Structure formats: C-alpha cells, structure tokens
Amino acid sequence: xxxxxxxxxxxxVTRVEGHGKVSIQLDENNQVTQxxxxxxxxxxxxxxxxxxxxxEVPVLVQRLCGICPVSHHLAAAKxxxxxxxxxxxxxxxxxxxxxxxxxxxxxxxxxxxxxxxSPDLLFGFDADVAIRNVIGVARKFPDLAVQGVMMRxxxxxxxxxxxxxxxHGTGAIPGGINKNLSTEEHDELINGFGDMPGIDQMxxxxxxxxxxxKDYTLDNLDSVADFGSxxxxxxxxxxxxxxxxxxxxxxxAVDKDGNKIFDQIDYQTYTDYIQEEVRPWSYMKFPFIKxxxxxxxxxxVGPLARxxxxxxxxxxxxxxxxxxxxxxxxTACCNITMAYHWTRMIELLHxxxxxxxxxxxxxxxxxxxxxxGERRGEAVGLIEAPRGTLFHHYEVDENDQVTMANLIxxxxxxxxxxxxxxxxxAADHISGQAxxxxxxxxxxxxxxxxxxxxxxxxxHALGRMPLDVELLDxxxxxxxxxxx
Numbered sequence: 001x002x003x004x005x006x007x008x009x010x011x012x013v014t015r016v017e018g019h020g021k022v023s024i025q026l027d028e029n030n031q032v033t034q035x036x037x038x039x040x041x042x043x044x045x046x047x048x049x050x051x052x053x054x055x056e057v058p059v060l061v062q063r064l065c066g067i068c069p070v071s072h073h074l075a076a077a078k079x080x081x082x083x084x085x086x087x088x089x090x091x092x093x094x095x096x097x098x099x100x101x102x103x104x105x106x107x108x109x110x111x112x113x114x115x116x117x118s119p120d121l122l123f124g125f126d127a128d129v130a131i132r133n134v135i136g137v138a139r140k141f142p143d144l145a146v147q148g149v150m151m152r153x154x155x156x157x158x159x160x161x162x163x164x165x166x167x168h169g170t171g172a173i174p175g176g177i178n179k180n181l182s183t184e185e186h187d188e189l190i191n192g193f194g195d196m197p198g199i200d201q202m203x204x205x206x207x208x209x210x211x212x213x214k215d216y217t218l219d220n221l222d223s224v225a226d227f228g229s230x231x232x233x234x235x236x237x238x239x240x241x242x243x244x245x246x247x248x249x250x251x252x253a254v255d256k257d258g259n260k261i262f263d264q265i266d267y268q269t270y271t272d273y274i275q276e277e278v279r280p281w282s283y284m285k286f287p288f289i290k291x292x293x294x295x296x297x298x299x300x301v302g303p304l305a306r307x308x309x310x311x312x313x314x315x316x317x318x319x320x321x322x323x324x325x326x327x328x329x330x331t332a333c334c335n336i337t338m339a340y341h342w343t344r345m346i347e348l349l350h351x352x353x354x355x356x357x358x359x360x361x362x363x364x365x366x367x368x369x370x371x372x373g374e375r376r377g378e379a380v381g382l383i384e385a386p387r388g389t390l391f392h393h394y395e396v397d398e399n400d401q402v403t404m405a406n407l408i409x410x411x412x413x414x415x416x417x418x419x420x421x422x423x424x425x426a427a428d429h430i431s432g433q434a435x436x437x438x439x440x441x442x443x444x445x446x447x448x449x450x451x452x453x454x455x456x457x458x459x460h461a462l463g464r465m466p467l468d469v470e471l472l473d474x475x476x477x478x479x480x481x482x483x484x
Contacts, residue, residue: 006030008430010441013037015116015133016453022444024426030433035426037418037448039284046405054083054396055174061392061407062168065454067111069168070104070159071385072407074247075392077172079381083396084174085373092366093176098247099358100162100171101383105246105351106202107155108386109303109344112452113209114148117341120446121216126439147205154202158355161185176370183365190359199356206352210321210345217342218328224338226428228421228447231256231335233289233299234308235413237384240264242311244350246384252309253289253299258333261289267382270391276408284415287408298416301388302451303343308333315357318350337421340450347386385410387452411453421447 006028011021025034049060058077062069074097081089089097119132122141130136138145156166161181163169171177192198217224233256237249251270253261262273276285277294288297299305313319325342326332334343358364381392388410395404411418425447430440 008436008441010444013445013448015119015445015449020448020453022422022448024430024444026431030431032423032426032431035419035423035444037422046407049402049405051401053400054080054394054402055400057394057402057405058172058174059168059170064409066167068104068108068385068387068454070100070163071383071390071410072392073163073169074101074172075381075383075385075390076394077174077381078248078383079379079392079394080174081176082379082381083376083394085375086175086371087373088371089176090366090368090371091363092180092368093370095358095361095363096162096177096180097172099181099355099364100159100169101247102351102354102358103155103158103162105155105347105386106158106355107152108452109348109351110148110151110155110209112386112449113213113341113345113348114145114151116452117446117449118144118148118212120442120449121212121341125443125446126437129438129442132442147208150197151202151205151209154196157196158189161189173370175372176368178369180366180369181364186359186364189355199352199359203349203352203356206345206349207317210342210349213341213345214321214324214328217336217339221328225336228337228425228450229335230337230417230420230424232417232420233261233292233297234305234333235289235299235301235389236306236309237382237389238264238310239314243314244306244310244312245314246306246347246351248383251382251389254309254333256333256335258308258331261291267391268380270380270382270393274391274408284412285408286415287413288416299413300417301410301413302340302386303347304334304337304340305388306384307343307346313346313350315350315353317353318346321346321349337417337447337450340452344452387411387454388413409454411451414451414453418448418451418453421450 006026008024009021013020013022021038023036023038024032027033045061045064049057052060057080058073061076062073064072115134118137122137123132159169160166163171171179190198233253235253237245238252239245239249251265251267252263255261265273273290274287275290276287278285288294289299307322307325313322325346378395383390390410391408393406394402397403422444425444429443430436433440
C-alpha cells in the first residue's frame with residue numbers, strides 16, 4: 001500500500017546476504033520520483049583490526065561474512081604476503097590457494113543460483129510468495145534442489161581441505177599456506193566420498209545449471225533485455241594475455257561499448273585510478289574511475305563485468321560458452337542486468353573446470369609451503385570474489401601492527417549500478433499503478449538479486465561516524481544526551 005506520504009518501503013530486501021531496504025517515493029500521480037537501496041547495518045572492520053599484528057589479519061577480516069570468508073581471507077593474505085616480503089609464492093602455496101578460491105566461487109555461485117534467484121526464474125516474478133522460495137523449488141523440482149545442495153556442499157568440502165574449515169579457515173598465511181593437500185583428500189575430491197559425488201558429476205551438474213540460466217535469458221530476451229538495464233563501465237581482472245583470471249591479474253576497465261578506459265594496471269597503484277566518495281543515505285561508499293569523474297565514472301563488477309572485460313577464458317568449456325554468450329547478445333560489451341545469471345553460471349562451470357585441472361597437479365602435495373622476504377610497510381591485495389573485484393589495502397608499522405586498512409568490497413563497487421537498477425525497475429513497473437502488489441515490489445528485489453549483493457561485507461563509512469546516546473526517563477523525556 002502507498003502511504004499518505006507516498007513512500008513505499010521494501011524492508012528487508014529478501015534472498016540476499018545481509019540486511020538492506022528499498023525506499024520508493026511517488027508523487028500525487030503515483031509516478032516514481034526516487035528509489036534507493038539503503039544499507040542499514042554497519043560493520044567497522046577497518047577500525048577493528050587497527051593495532052592488530054599483520055599476521056592475524058587474514059583470519060580476522062574474513063569474519064566480515066560467513067558466505068564469502070575465503071575471498072576476504074585470500075585478499076588479505078595476498079596483501080600480507082607483500083608486507084612479509086614475498087612477491088612469489090611456492091607452486092604448492094599458489095595452487096592450494098587457487099583451489100581454495102575456486103571452491104569458494106563454486107559454492108557461492110551454486111548457493112546464489114539455486115537458493116536465492118532460482119525461485120524468480122522458475123516460478124516468475126509475480127508468483128505467489130508462498131511458493132516463490134527455496135522450499136517451493138524443492139517441492140516442485142526436487143532433483144534440482146538436491147543438485148544445488150550437493151554442489152554447494154562440494155565447494156565447501158574443497159574449502160575445508162585447503163583452508164582447514166568450511167567457514168573461517170586458516171589455510172592462507174603471510175608468505176604461503178599452512179598445509180598441503182593429502183593424497184586422501186585429493187582422492188575424495190576426485191572420486192567423491194559418502195553421498196558426495198566426485199568432480200565429474202559436479203561438471204555435469206554445472207553444465208545443467210548453465211543451460212537453465214542460458215535458456216531462461218534467451219527465451220525471455222525481449223523482456224529481460226531492458227529489465228533494470230542501462231549502459232555502464234565495467235571493471236575486472238585479466239591476465240597479461242587478456243584472459244580471465246579470478247585469483248590474480250591486472251586491472252582492466254572498459255566503457256559501455258567495450259572500449260578500454262585503462263588496461264593492465266598493477267593493482268598496487270589502484271588509488272591512481274579509483275576514488276571513493278560518500279553519500280548521507282547509505283553506509284556504503286561510492287567508488288568511481290578518476291579519469292572519468294564521479295558523475296559518469298561508476299562501474300559494474302562481478303560475473304557480467306568479468307565477461308565484458310576479458311578476451312577469453314582459459315578453460316575450454318567456459319571459453320566456448322563465452323563465445324556463445326557474445327554471439328547471442330550481439331555485442332562485445334553486454335549491459336543487460338539479468339545477464340548476470342548467465343555469466344555467473346559460465347563462471348560456475350569455469351570454476352569446476354579449474355578445480356579438476358588443479359586436482360590433477362602433483363604440486364598440491366608439495367612440501368614447500370611458506371617463503372619469507374624483506375618486510376615492507378604497505379601493500380594491496382586484490383582478488384576476484386564471487387560478487388566482483390575485492391580490494392584490501394593495509395599499512396603496517398615497525399611494530400608489525402596495522403595502522404591503516406581500507407576495504408573496497410564487490411558490492412560497494414556495484415553500489416551505484418544497484419541503485420540505478422532499483423530506480424529503473426521501480427519507474428518501469430510501479431509508476432502509475434493503482435495498487436502496489438507484493439509481486440510488483442518483488443520486481444525491484446529481482447533487480448537487486450541479479451548482482452548477488454553481500455550487504456554485510458559492503459558497509460563501512462569514510463570519515464567520522466558519530467555515536468548518539470540518549471537517556472530517557474520513565475515518561476520518555478530526554479534527560480541526557482551525549483554525542484561522540
């Protein structure tokens with residue numbers, strides 16, 4: 001229902017990680033005048049870790065999130081490698097971390113597709129909310145639901161065997177790792193164990209999930225092409241040859257047509273290219289490309305952006321799917337918001353292919369786990385998290401204590417794009433409606449879910465955050481007030 005003030009609230013936004021709300025303002029003719037995604041929780045990890053010894057950071061910062069802890073763990077570890085004086089890990093450490101990372105991508109993409117967004121794709125945006133959920137999927141598509149559960153479980157098992165635990169592991173340490181992959185662990189991931197299938201079944205299920213996302217997009221291309229879509233810049237990692245790399249690479253940014261804004265940028269110098277600003281109505285920051293400026297320099301990250309910035313993918317099946325995606329969308333740079341689902345499943349298949357390749361590498365059983373070097377005082381660690389490019393920037397003093405930390409997480413990069421999507425979908429589907437139904441409001445949430453936001457990770461502030469405390473008496477009158 002529209003209130004007397006012509007404001008609608010969607011609170012909370014459902015089937016996303018973290019807590020947020022949407023506010024939609026309407027004029028006297030029920031036309032949308034403003035729609036915003038508000039992040040209403042605050043997590044101050046950039047302050048919590050100040051004063052902590054640098055070797056604790058990879059374990060501490062991953063407490064930001066229980067869905068993507070591996071991404072924070074590895075981004076921080078990559079920064080602390082350099083603080084520790086190590087620019088090149090041993091082959092065993094590098095490949096163990098990559099295996100951990102691809103396990104994270106695999107489980108996270110499976111979780112989002114099967115548990116969070118599939119109810120919208122399988123039942124429709126306007127379906128009864130009683131069935132438009134993961135329980136509804138399990139009842140109508142039981143085999144598909146089981147596959148989703150087992151795929152996520154497999155990715156978690158990969159993480160457990162590389163990081164020590166499924167959630168908040170300790171595998172990556174400054175300069176390397178604290179364990180290799182045993183022969184028994186290797187055989188379990190290859191062949192399966194208990195009720196858990198092996199890697200070949202995961203590949204087959206990944207192909208099936210990709211087909212669902214691809215067929216949905218192609219079958220509904222006329223309707224999804226404009227759904228929450230807009231032209232934008234895109235940012236992501238690429239190798240020196242331009243191929244996708246989710247663990248390490250250089251930064252590339254392209255405009256809406258695929259033209260390069262910058263390319264092969266060493267991420268240690270990211271502050272020369274990326275700047276952040278704040279706005280009063282969100283605890284998320286608003287990054288932009290310096291050379292373009294704050295008005296038009298915002299950009300997207302994540303699966304769609306990574307597909308747009310790369311020239312190829314270095315696994316055969318995913319690369320073939322990349323070519324098919326570009327042929328179907330008819331452009332070198334796709335700006336269709338709902339295409340995030342298709343590209344996310346291309347990455348799911350790619351991650352599964354990479355896991356199989358790595359499991360065939362004997363270096364995983366190597367004995368050189370850690371290297372050392374000459375200490376330095378500042379470093380940046382970047383990684384392509386499931387939701388997009390993740391920045392970790394630290395300064396450490398002569399006592400080994402962290403003195404500065406700046407995190408730009410994937411969902412923060414997507415802050416402006418998500419708000420653009422909310423505004424467009426609200427204007428297209430809610431403006432002029434005499435009755436605002438739950439199904440209409442779900443259209444707005446569908447646009448947000450396409451980005452798979454992790455709102456918990458994304459919340460922090462630039463500058464001072466005042467704390468207001470009021471003391472009330474029994475009648476509710478303010479008797480004291482403190483502001484820090």
